[in-house]
Amino acid sequence: MNSNKTHKKILLYNTLTREKENFSPINKKEVRMYTCGPTVYNYAHIGNYRAYIFADTLKRVLIYSGYKVKHIMNLTDIDDKTIRDSQKEGKTLKEFTEFYTKEFLKDINVLNIVNPTKFTKATDYIPEMVKIIKKLLKSKLAYKSEDGSIYFDIKKFKDYGKLSRLVLENQKENASGRIKTDEYEKDNVQDFALWKSWDEKDGNVFWDPSKKLGAGTEIGKGRPGWHIECSAMSMKNLGEQIDIHTGGVDNIFPHHENEIAQSEGATGKHFVKYWMHNEWVLVDNKKMAKSFNNFYTLRDLMDKGIDPVAYRFWLLMANYRTRVNFVWEALEGAETALKRLYNLYKDLGAGKGKVHKEYKHKFKEYLEDDLDTPRALTVLWDVLKDENISNADKKATVLDFDKVLGLGFEKLKEEKISTKIKKLVEEREQARLRKDFQKSDELRKEINFLGYEIKDTSEGQKISKI
Ligand SMILES: [Zn+2]
Secondary structure: OOOOOOHHHOEEEEOOOOEEEEOOOOOOOOEEEEEOOOEOOOOOOHHHHHHHHHHHHHHHHHHHOOOOEEEEEEEEOOOHHHHHHHHHOOOOHHHHHHHHHHHHHHHHHHOOOOOOOEEEEHHHHHHHHHHHHHHHHHOOOEEEOOOOOEEEOHHHOOOOOOOOOOOOOOOOOOHHHOOOOOOOOOOOOOOEEEEEEOOHHHOOOOEOHHHHOOOOOOOOOEEEOHHHHHHHHHHHHHOOOEEEEEEEHHHHHHHHHHHHHHHHHHHOOOOEEEEEEEOOEEEOOEEOOHHHOOOOOHHHHHHOOOOHHHHHHHHHOOOOOOOEEOOHHHHHHHHHHHHHHHHHHHOOOOOOOOOOHHHHHHHHHHHOEOOOHHHHHHHHHHHHHOOOOOHHHHHHHHHHHHHHHOOOHHHOOOOOOOHHHHHHHHHHHHHHHOOOHHHHHHHHHHHHHOOEEEEEEOOEEEEEEO
């Protein structure tokens, strides 16, 4: 059914090996991909969205190259921050996280991010997390502390550090200094919590597996740590071994390192074949982050009248592995360029043509080289500027490219022009044929007055909104 069988040589940069590798999925029929999603405790900022635009582009490229992709993205609706802030607002954890989940879904929709096959909420997977923790306790990779919290013993997992390549020393010298919080500092390379015993700050947010999920479990009243959430959701939906796991570079340590330890510790199998990470968005050469208070949300963009898709376009102008420095002028420049592309597209008319083979080949080749979107975009411009291709073929090619770029060309409508305007344009055409240029000029002015611009081209008059 699929004529598009040239996907054998996709190169992807694997953080695990620090090399571009030939992509070859575990199961040829379906690529299994997991993306670390947002913690739904506030509006995500545009720096966060780089991770989702990157994952979306990756998925689109795989599909464009003929693969079927099963994609899971989690929503972290239980952690320190969600509990803390829901209490501040006097809301239940559910009410609070559902609000920000909805806002997140709206945002990804305006950014033309295709929904994953499934969004998974961490709180729906507590039994699966407990199951993994029990396994880890049994194999002594995890231990229970005096207060009932359960920690992963990183010294017992010999591969610990293989993803981040951090040299870990004195990892567990001071057990009492263990951090129970999710917000690790990079210097604190210590055992991490799989399960946090309940304390007063948690209020009414807790689970009690020892009571609810069958007798005999050593896991008492408390809640999961952040890292275990992703291992459980990934394994439950995609199996013990998956092809691709994505996230931002700041997820490499400790989050993904810990995911590897828990998952491989529990199953004894290699967890993820390709780890892929996008770089940061900087503001004044500092990472855009809530903690630095130097972030913008999509609302900030829209308040300035900027189309959020321009942000997607701006990111595509850089490789996902390079840091980008956010400045408003750059974004506005991207928006101007995007509008130009839209206008060129709108001028192509309604004809049905064919995708241009050579251009498609080039476009695909660039993307299959570790998602080289900047070069792929140059092909898009080349197509639109090429005078040897018919408008109909250009249109078909642009729409085909947009399956990967997601710039929303298919949503652009040709201008609806009223019959009154059409009549004036027709009258002007007649005047021009009679060489009555005075009349023709008068009609042009009238058309301008009604809000339209008219251009005389080799293919006749072209009309567009001013
Ligand atoms: Zn994760």
